[in-house]
Amino acid sequence: MNDTPQHTTQHTPDHAGLEAQIDQWRGFVRRRRAIAAPDVEEMEDHLREQVADLQEGGLDDDEAFLVAVKRMGNLDDVSREFAREHSDRLWKQLVLFPDETTGTGAGAGTSLGRFRELGVLLALAVAAGIALKILVTSTDDEATILLNAPFLVLPFLAGYFAWKRALPLLTAAALMAAAGALALVVDLYPFDTGDPADPFAETGMTVVLAILHAPVVLWLLVGVVYAAGSWRSDARRMDYVRFTGELLVYLALIALGGMLLVGLTFGVLSLVGIDFEPFLGDWLLPFALPGALMVAAWLVEAKKSVVENIAPVLARVFTPLAALMLVAMFVALLTGGPLDAVDRELLILMDAVLLVVLFLLLYSISARDPLDPPGIFDWLQLVLVGAALAVDAVALTAMLVRIAEFGFTANKVAALGLNLILLVHLAWAGRLTLGFVRGTRTFVATERWQTRYLPVYGAWALIVVVAFPPLFGFA
Structure with missing residues (x-):
């Protein structure tokens, strides 16, 4: 096992960015249980050899790491998965959004x-x-x-x-x-x-x-x-x-x-x-x-590169605030009297709040680096999802009570369907997030669940627009 390339760039200030990239790659590979520690070291040595060769050819650190990961992606499934999830982001930085003064890139x-x-x-x-x-x-x-x-x-x-x-x-x-x-x-x-x-x-x-x-x-x-x-x-x-x-x-x-x-x-x-x-x-x-x-x-x-710096800040500011708001709403609903006395406008407002929370969750996930290890912000997101589930459960109960007492109407069925969809979405998102913070799942699973569930909202919206008017007499 040749470790010469490992010492050419490791822990030097001029290559701090490269070392951070390799650390992310190492963490990604180590999370794959089928790969033993010696195999990770051997793969890292091979990666460093590739990077060193490319640097000698005139590439900078980011470009050398990107090409090396792409090359290793042809050797095994794990490196190929990392290349697909990580180097795509590097391509955005290096190719799609170059510095405006260079005049390079697309037309x-x-x-x-x-x-x-x-x-x-x-x-x-x-x-x-x-x-x-x-x-x-x-x-x-x-x-x-x-x-x-x-x-x-x-x-x-x-x-x-x-x-x-x-x-x-x-x-x-x-x-x-x-x-x-x-x-x-x-x-x-x-x-x-x-x-x-x-x-x-x-x-x-x-x-x-x-x-x-x-x-x-x-x-x-x-x-x-x-x-x-x-x-x-x-x-x-x-x-x-x-x-x-x-x-x-x-x-x-x-x-x-x-x-x-x-x-x-x-x-x-x-x-x-x-x-x-x-x-x-x-x-x-x-x-x-x-x-x-x-x-x-x-x-x-x-201005994608500018706003991508704003997105994590917004997510970290509003996630704890939204969690506190949901906890306050949950306590107020439980102490505000019987559920059959909950006002209809309040239930509509709760649905709007849950949708805002869901979008905040999606926005936070989209702004997160999937290769970063679990941290305090991931626990905050888990609290946010748990609080949203609690509020959604109370809202669903209140809706069912109102339907049993006053009967079905178009707006009640639409709200009930939306809350059921939200319940499934948030419950499974909470399960995946819990697995991630405990180290039993990757963040990619959480991210994919969010995107693959989105068409459900479109399908329900289409049903409400097309099927509800004739079902409820266009009233």
Whole structure:
């Protein structure tokens, strides 16, 4: 066993990054119980030999480690698995998102390519704004506007990703047909949207459920485009989860800045006697809303390396806060009287909180390095999942009590189904997380469970949109 290469780079300040990479690789291999310690040492020596040879050929530390891992991936299954899970991340750092001053990378990496991409995106944003403006002008029915707006905006975002990723024509046609069929269904359904002339007229619950669930189905279809049709890939699904979280961050920042500018403009114009409100409602909002979405998507795509540094910070800040909030909710529900007296609006709010917690869990997992060993943050996530399960169990019990007392309605069945889906998702995620912190499972199993369960939410949303209206008489 040759240990000469081992001492050429080990524990030297100039190669600290390389040693960190090799430490991650060593930890990954040692977690495979079938590999004995001497075999790990022999594999590490071979890896170091490969790295040293590549460094002599002129590669830097990151490039040499990446190529060496790829080469070892051809020798055995364990190294191949590490290469697939780890070096893909290195390729992103080295190839997909190079330093802007180098002018290397894909066509979008050049100044001309970036301006061209931004031009395409702005053209799509304007087109989405025109479509939304036509919708707002053609009807005064708020429910109709809310129901159709996602079908007029999200396809343009999907068009941006289809153009950027050169989506195959057959896949694009199939996705367009699916979105078009769903739009045709919701527009042909005789929903009870109330009387636009009567502000106190109640809107039917099935149209409200369709307004809430149709965007979920469309967003998952956009995810297929984002993954360039490779929706079965766990890595691409997790990339889309990460993109969604980062998009929300950018949208929040854009919304805060936009509200500040609109408020200042409104105040200045009102002082000189100009009414800004008609322009705001008739022109600015129809173009600003899809424009903000498109620009936020472009920013996420253009500045991935920056936001990936923000993601772990956000996850670590909000995970303990969310866990404390759920514990407080659980105590309040248990001490707030009998479950049959729980208010319906409170149950709806609890569902919204559970969805936020679930998304926080997904975002935290997407921001974590799967090769890092278990730490205090993983125990915090386990506490978060346990608290969410407890709250979900109480909410389910309260819903079943209300259904037994008052009967089935569309909103009760939709909430019950969502809570059951959440219960399964969180319970299995908790089991996998517990196995990981105890050292009996890898983090990859937890990550894959999250991504492979996502289509369940899309399927349930599709059922609510398509099947619930006729089942409950469109009321």
